[in-house]
Amino acid sequence: MLRIKGLTKRYRTGDLALKNIDLDVPDGQVMALIGPSGAGKSTVIRCINRLVEPTSGTITLNDTEIVGLRSGDLRRMRRRMGMIFQEYALVERLSVMENVLSGRLGYVGFWQSFMRKFPQSDIDEAFRLLQRVGLDHMADKRADELSGGQRQRVGICRALIQNPELLLVDEPTASLDPKTSRQIMRLIKELCAERKLSAIINIHDVMLAQMFAERIVGLKLGEIVYDGPPDKLTPAVLTQIYGEEDWASTIRKADDDAEPVDELAPARPAETPVIERDRLAGLT
Amino acid sequence: MSLTVPAIPSRPWKKPPLIKRAWLRWTLILGFALYLAAAFGTTNVNWARVWEGMPRGMQFVTAFFPPDFTSRWDEIVDGIAESLWMTVVATVVGIALSVPVGIGAARNIAPLPVYYFCRSILAVSRSFQEVILAIFFVKLFGFGPFAGFVTLAFATIGFYGKLLAEDIEDMDASQAEAVRATGAGWLQWINYGVQPQVMPRMIGLGLYRLDINFRESAVVGIVGGGGIGATLNTSFDRYEFDTAAAIILIIIAIVMLTEYSSGYLRRWVQ
Amino acid sequence: MMSKTLASPKRSWQRRDRKTQLTVWAGYLIGTAIFVFCFQKISETTIWAFVWDAPAQAADLGSRMVPPAWSYIHQLWRPIWDTINIATMGTLISIVLAVPIAYCAARNTTPSVTFLRPVALFIIVASRSINSLIWALMLVTIVGPGVFAGIIAIGLRSIGFVAKLLYEAIEEIDESQVEAVRATGASAAQTTAYGIVPQVMPAFAGISVFRWDINIRESTVLGLVGAGGIGLELNAAITQLYWTQVSLMLLVIIATVILSEWVSAKVRHAII
Numbered sequence: 001m002l003r004i005k006g007l008t009k010r011y012r013t014g015d016l017a018l019k020n021i022d023l024d025v026p027d028g029q030v031m032a033l034i035g036p037s038g039a040g041k042s043t044v045i046r047c048i049n050r051l052v053e054p055t056s057g058t059i060t061l062n063d064t065e066i067v068g069l070r071s072g073d074l075r076r077m078r079r080r081m082g083m084i085f086q087e088y089a090l091v092e093r094l095s096v097m098e099n100v101l102s103g104r105l106g107y108v109g110f111w112q113s114f115m116r117k118f119p120q121s122d123i124d125e126a127f128r129l130l131q132r133v134g135l136d137h138m139a140d141k142r143a144d145e146l147s148g149g150q151r152q153r154v155g156i157c158r159a160l161i162q163n164p165e166l167l168l169v170d171e172p173t174a175s176l177d178p179k180t181s182r183q184i185m186r187l188i189k190e191l192c193a194e195r196k197l198s199a200i201i202n203i204h205d206v207m208l209a210q211m212f213a214e215r216i217v218g219l220k221l222g223e224i225v226y227d228g229p230p231d232k233l234t235p236a237v238l239t240q241i242y243g244e245e246d247w248a249s250t251i252r253k254a255d256d257d258a259e260p261v262d263e264l265a266p267a268r269p270a271e272t273p274v275i276e277r278d279r280l281a282g283l284t
Numbered sequence: 285m286s287l288t289v290p291a292i293p294s295r296p297w298k299k300p301p302l303i304k305r306a307w308l309r310w311t312l313i314l315g316f317a318l319y320l321a322a323a324f325g326t327t328n329v330n331w332a333r334v335w336e337g338m339p340r341g342m343q344f345v346t347a348f349f350p351p352d353f354t355s356r357w358d359e360i361v362d363g364i365a366e367s368l369w370m371t372v373v374a375t376v377v378g379i380a381l382s383v384p385v386g387i388g389a390a391r392n393i394a395p396l397p398v399y400y401f402c403r404s405i406l407a408v409s410r411s412f413q414e415v416i417l418a419i420f421f422v423k424l425f426g427f428g429p430f431a432g433f434v435t436l437a438f439a440t441i442g443f444y445g446k447l448l449a450e451d452i453e454d455m456d457a458s459q460a461e462a463v464r465a466t467g468a469g470w471l472q473w474i475n476y477g478v479q480p481q482v483m484p485r486m487i488g489l490g491l492y493r494l495d496i497n498f499r500e501s502a503v504v505g506i507v508g509g510g511g512i513g514a515t516l517n518t519s520f521d522r523y524e525f526d527t528a529a530a531i532i533l534i535i536i537a538i539v540m541l542t543e544y545s546s547g548y549l550r551r552w553v554q
Numbered sequence: 555m556m557s558k559t560l561a562s563p564k565r566s567w568q569r570r571d572r573k574t575q576l577t578v579w580a581g582y583l584i585g586t587a588i589f590v591f592c593f594q595k596i597s598e599t600t601i602w603a604f605v606w607d608a609p610a611q612a613a614d615l616g617s618r619m620v621p622p623a624w625s626y627i628h629q630l631w632r633p634i635w636d637t638i639n640i641a642t643m644g645t646l647i648s649i650v651l652a653v654p655i656a657y658c659a660a661r662n663t664t665p666s667v668t669f670l671r672p673v674a675l676f677i678i679v680a681s682r683s684i685n686s687l688i689w690a691l692m693l694v695t696i697v698g699p700g701v702f703a704g705i706i707a708i709g710l711r712s713i714g715f716v717a718k719l720l721y722e723a724i725e726e727i728d729e730s731q732v733e734a735v736r737a738t739g740a741s742a743a744q745t746t747a748y749g750i751v752p753q754v755m756p757a758f759a760g761i762s763v764f765r766w767d768i769n770i771r772e773s774t775v776l777g778l779v780g781a782g783g784i785g786l787e788l789n790a791a792i793t794q795l796y797w798t799q800v801s802l803m804l805l806v807i808i809a810t811v812i813l814s815e816w817v818s819a820k821v822r823h824a825i826i
Contacts, residue, residue: 049737051733051736051737075739075740075741076739077739078736078737078738078739079738079739080739081737082738083734083737083738085730085733085734086730087730089728089730089731089733089734090731090734091731091734091735091748091749091752091753092728092731092752092753093752093753093755093756094748094752095299095300097297097299098299098748102735102738102740102748103738104738105735105738105739105740105741105744105748106738106739106740107739110741110743110744110747113740113744113747113748114744114747116298116299118297120294120296123294123295123296123297124294124295126297127295127297139297140300155734158734158738162738162739168737319642323639323642323643324643326635326636326639327636327639327643327701327702327705328700328701329700329701329702330698330700330702333697333698333700334697334698334702336698337695337696337697337698338696340695340696341696341697344692344695344696365595366595366596366599368592369592369593369595369596370592370596372588372589372592373589373592373593373596376589407808407812408808410811411771411807411808411811411812412771412804412807412808413771413772413774413775415687415775415778416774416775416788416804416807419778419792420615423611423615424604424608424611424612424615425600425604425605425608426600426601426604426605428599428600428601429596429599429600430596430597430599430600430605433596499683499685500685502684502685502688503685503687503688506687506688506691506778506779507778510599513688516688516691517691520691520692520695523695528692532684532688535683535684536679536680536683536684539679539682539683540679540683543679
């Protein structure tokens, strides 16, 4: 269980990115964080694993206080949280396998990692994860030879091999096409369910957020303005988060996405959401 | 997709080597190791002499604290001034001459015989270190800054001409073609189709070469080409390390200054 | 309507407006004045008779240089070997020393912006502004003539070059990849090894080979001040006026330089 209390972040430039955020994420919950760019979504995620230093407030993950940890303890803390990045952030000149294994860096010593001598159990786990996302035949390919969707799957493996208690996901679909975006989101959701992981997913695509998250938190100018289930996300709420716009075509009906998709199946046209204009017309 | 993944047999993983072919990899590694061994083996270092020189080395280091600017000040000023004249004239003349050579050495606009002729000029100019050229030009023109100027100008042709040629070869052919299609003459074509494409980068490179020429002007003096190098050489010959230290500091300062200001100018011009 | 169109005043077109045009002309004028002044200064110290005589001198020298003394090549193998060793070992030394300096000079990796970074930058500038021949000149007086002085001179000169290009490469890396490695709980050393090293490795290898290629050319002249290599023989032949030997050595230098350029281009191509 992740508990954030009174989190505030002021950047050195003076910008107040987060204003007194309170947020609890219970175990096994997949939560989407939405909001316009500059709302502080990335800052929230980066404060949790302290890639960004919070100005004040407390963050506890399963009873361990994160803010104020010293470097050694901080590293042990970081390996309990897997992070998945926008634009994948794979080390492009390393192979797929090295990228996945880099998720174990918090567990092995420097020379061991430098000589690429990881324990066999780590290697087994890496192969298992790669097979799970359908990339085990690519293990020795260099990361920059992969397509966007494949790269993001490697990024997911890198996060999962840490054996984390929490996934921090930063705009996982920002540079992917609509179909791959869905596959990646579905994969993240399935993996979270398999491992009883909780996840915080920053995402700007409201429709994807509604489709795959159990809970949605809306952030605006560093403050939480919405916290609730996806189907309560009305145009009025969206207007509050993002500002005035025609939201009819953005909002998805609750039961729209029923069938699971096998992402390894041959390509099929990306589904277009069915919109009940009549129903929504009254709301806008 | 099923959520249970069948257990896969444990298999080892090793980082694949950079060079896939084992024999090639080992040949390269062994060859390099052998070369290094041979190189170390055949390099005779007279350690006694090196040891003996250490106090002198210390003397040289201490000469920097403080360096002696005053006792040879006039010579230093003359040397620096001469280096500056040489640098300016050599850069201007060198660039002026390298434009036709560079155009001639661009495969996409020059006829083959011209191309080979210009390319060989560039090859000669680039192969020889400035100092070797300076020795010959000193023989031909006599001691003094004129030989230094000719040396630097010739070296500039090699540097600037080659980059100009490469830039012209890399240019967008369709733009040049469009100008040709209007019925422009050859010179008009160069002026309208080629020049605008290569000009911004070449201005930057010209300023960069001004930098290099000043730095090089310090060495052509060692073989008699005039400038600050001559002053420096004399001070070494007289074992006046504190004067040498002063000259070196001045060179560093001027190089920093030119580098900074040429960087600024480049941004302003582009 | 028609007449109105015809009556519109003729518009003239100029590439630049009046003020810019004047500035440009003034720029040209000042430039020319500087050039003429500098040339004047040089010509004051020039004996023009020598200059006018130069073409005849050149023809004379040329005729004395042919044919090259081919048999002399057997005495050149050793100096050539020394020259290549000076370049290679000097480059190796500079690489070893340049890496920590570049690490300290790059804004995103330096341990201390206020102290170490300026020191590293000064080392880079100092090393770059002093030509290897001047380094050699100093080192010959300190450690004595010979290959050793040459190696150190090349090494010292190359530190600045390698470190400058390397620290620029480090500053250009993709920070998000580094951040991703850090987020796994990696230590600082591991973050460097996994996040930074792979990103700058190609640039580093390219820079090293490129500098080696330049160093081959530089080491051909170090002998002129006594620091070993083929320059030593060249200097001796020139002072003794053995012009046929000189021409052979020039050919050898061209061949070596072209060969090294080819090797370096090949290696860089293979890396990238």
